[in-house]
Amino acid sequence: MSDYSAKAQFVISDNESVVHTVFTHAEQTPNLTVFSRPKGDTWIDVSAKDFAEQVTGVANGLIAAGVGPGDRVALLSATRYEWTLFDFAIWAAGAATVPIYDSSSQGQVSWILEDSEAVMAIVETGTHETLFQDAPSTLKAVMQIDAGAVETLTQGGIDVDATELKKRLDGIKADDLASLVYTSGTTGRPKGCVLTHRNFLSEVRGILTASIGKVAVPGNRVLTFLPLAHVLARAVSLATFEAGASQAHWSDFSTITTQFERYKPNTILGVPRVFEKVRDGAARKAESGGKVPGAIFAFAEATAKEYSQALDKGGPSLILKAKHAVADKLVYSKLRAALGGECWFAISGGGALTPELGHFFRGLGVPIYEGYGLTETTAAHCVNIPGAQKIGTVGRPMGGNGVRIAEDGEIELNGGVVFKGYWKNEKATADTFDNGWLRTGDLGELDSDGYLSITGRKKDLLVTAGGKNVSPGPMEDRIRSHSIVSQAVVVGDGKTYITALLTVDPEVFEKWKVDNGRPSSATVAELRDDKNLRAELQKAIDDANSTVSHAESIKKFVILDRDLTEEDGEMTATLKIKRNVVVDRFSKEIEGMYAKS
Template identity: 70%
Template sequence: MREYSTPAPFTIGDDESVVHTVFAHAEKTPHRVMYSRPHGDDWVAVSAQQFAEQVKAVAKGLIANGVGPGDRVALLSATRYEWSLFDYAIWTAGAVSVPIYDSSSTEQIRWILQDSEAVLAIVETAQHETRFVDMPATLRRILRIENGAVGTLTADGADVDDAEVTARLSGIRSSDLASLVYTSGTTGRPKGCMLTHRNFLAEVRSILTSDVGAVAKPGNRGLTFLPLAHVLARAVSLALFEGGAAQAHWSDFSTVSSQFARYSPNIILGVPRVFEKVRDAAAAKAAAGGPFKAAVFDFAERTAIAYSESLDQGGPSLRLKAQRTLADRLVYSKLREAMGNECWYAISGGGALSPRLGHFFRGVGVPIYEGYGLTETTAAHSVNTPGEQKIGSVGRPMGGNSARIADDGEIELRGHVVFDGYWRNEEATASVFDDGWFRTGDLGSLDEDGYLFITGRKKDLIITAGGKNVSPGPVEDRMRSHTLVSQAVVVGDGRSFITALVTVDPDVFENWKAENGKPATATIADLRHDPALRDAVQTIVDDANSLVSHTEAIKKFVILDRDLTEETGELTPTLKIKRNIVTERFAHEIEALYAK
């Protein structure tokens, strides 16, 4: 059993909490800009002192509404400044935050509120509030951000004495529960992960003491646009705050690229799909410019990948350096400009980043450092860092963390970031711990240098009728690395061979139609059986099959008539596939693949 540990370069006191830094910043550097709020075409700065005053005022309002130490307060909102404000205010009141994705259904909201016994809820919009139907009796009040929740709570708490807030803060211990973060629920009902102040502090300090955390310093900027209900975005946001960097919030994925240029972040945190979209948008723009520009982009992409790969193989040749200089002038400089022109590097988590994409961005000059963790590990447990990167791996355990590979290949983790267990679910908690090690359910390996490689997920393993174990992840990731494919779902459990459900990227499809002489009005549903489209997808399938043995290769595929989305319930808010729902919803298409 291989094991690797990284010593902790920090300590956490019993009387520390993740919220105390709010008031420490206000006391030591009251005028430092901690947040930038969007206002028209400008950004309005929020200083450390202003933020602390708002946090205290809202905390007083929570106290006035009867929120006591340890009480749970639900927070349902898209990513915005007020999300962070309420998160810290809930902690200041000594309470426990319960983040809920703003895309959650009425049933999901009802379950989380019932299970957590939340006493108060903060929502963003009126539309969000309409989902609060038949809620549990423990929920006493719902406040809406767009209806002045900050002002309402500030007014409610006007008569609460400062001494009460001070007492609440003084009473917090690092071992206290800070947040109940519910798993995204790719299978079954979400479970509440109990994350303590110690968990968050360990995550934040692990980030800040690693080389990847060097960007979280005063004067630097981060743009937070992933859902803050997801623990990865929240952990990095907390690290930026503790480190003294400024940050802005944005929640509209369709316009986030324009905010890169507007805010010029020094770091970009995303899931793999975000970086795929950035690359695909550049490729689509080149293709729309005609065959010459498309060829230029193709040359630049091949050069970036070759240049990055050479860095791990003794360095680039003079010819490759010259090619990269040309490609930089023609393509890379424009791509970096689209990312704000001041981005040092990006961090990717929440899913597998294809090595090809990792090499592309490193060759462009914006390296993506991939990490790995789960809600149960308060986000990242391991991460690649500047100067210590192996593309294709998820890096080494961060400070204070250990990883080992069990005899059956399962990844097991230990460290201060590992959660205390599932809320009021002792059976589920016992099932995921082995002598103090958290059993992740993921499969992987550790190399001789301690770098962790993810090879699949135990519950996703496909066992064919012939008894062959097939991990669908690598093939699916390879297919998604091609611009034409949006999603790929490998199927074959209990079957005689492997098949796949494939969806076509709607934006790339428009360019494909123009390039292949198809009617502009034709939809994916109209052309999913078109020989030219099937040939294009077959080429992608053949490329993915080159990664695996013959028995693991995809023998047949079907192009679905639409993409998989979060709105239709087939993807989680972090864009992971809900396999059980997809295979159930497209059971007819799957059966057709196996029809004789």
């Protein structure tokens, strides 16, 4: 059994919590800009003093409304300033936050409310409020941000004695419940992960004491746009706040590049799909300009990858440096400008980043540091950092954490970020720990330097009729790295060979039709058997097959009529495929690939 541990470069006292930083900033640096709120074409700064006053006002309102120490308060909203304000206010009142994705169904909301026994819910819109119509009796009130929840609570808490809030704050201990974060649930009902203030502080300080945390300093900017209901976005947001850097919120993915240029963030936190879209968008824009711009982008992309790979092998040659300088002037400088022009680096989590994409971004001057973690580890447990990066791995454990590989290849984790257990579910808690080590369900390998590589998901492992074990995840990631592919699901458990279900990226499909002389009105369903379209997708299959043995390679594939979506229950809110749902829903298409011709 191989293992690797990293010593913590920080301490956490028993009386600390994530919320105390609000008042420390206000006392020590009252004029420090900790947030920027969008208003028209500008940003309105929020000082540490102003933020502490707002947190105090809302917390007093929660107390006046009957929220007590240890109570749970649900928070359902898109990413916005008020999300963070309520998170801290709930903590200041001595309660715990229960984040709910704003894309959740009524059934999901009802289950989380019932299981958590939340006494109050904060929602963003009137539409969200309708999801709470069948809420359990434990829920006493629902307040809407768009209808003035901040102002209403602040006004309602005016008469709360100041000593009450102080008593609540003094009563919070590091090992108290801070948040119940429900797993996204690729199988079965979501389970509530018990995350304490110590868990969050371990995550925050693990980030800030590593070299990756040097970007989070007063005066620097972070744009938070991933869902704050996702523990990764929330953890990085908390680290940014504790360090005193400024952050802004944005939730509209369709305009995010405009906000990069407007806010000029010094780092960007994203999931792999965000970076894939940036690369694919740049490629489409170049190709739409004609053969010359398309050829220039292809040259620049190849040069970026070659340059990045050379950095790991003694450094680039003089010729490669010259090619890189040309590509920088023609392409890279424009891409960096599209990210705001001041981005030191990006951080990626929530899924696998292909090495090709990692080399492309490092080669153009914006390295992406990939990490790995779970809701159960309060977000990142391992991460690549400046000065210690191996592209294709998820890095080494952050300070205070350890990783080991069990005999069957499963990744097991320990450390300060690892949760206490599942809420009101002792059996699931017992099943997920092995003598204090968290069983992740993921398969991986550790190299001699302690860098972790993810090789698959234990429960997703396919065993063919011939007894060959096949991990579908890495192949799916490779296929999805081709811009024409939106989603890929590799199947073949118990079958004689491996097959795949593919969906086509809607934007790329429109361009493909133009390039191939197909009617603009034609749908994927109408062209799913088109020879040219299948040939294009076969390239992605061939690329994935080049990474595995013949027995593991994909022999057939089917193009689905439509993309997989969260709305149809095939994807989680964090864009993970619900494999069992997809396999069941498209069983006819799967069986068709095994029918004897």
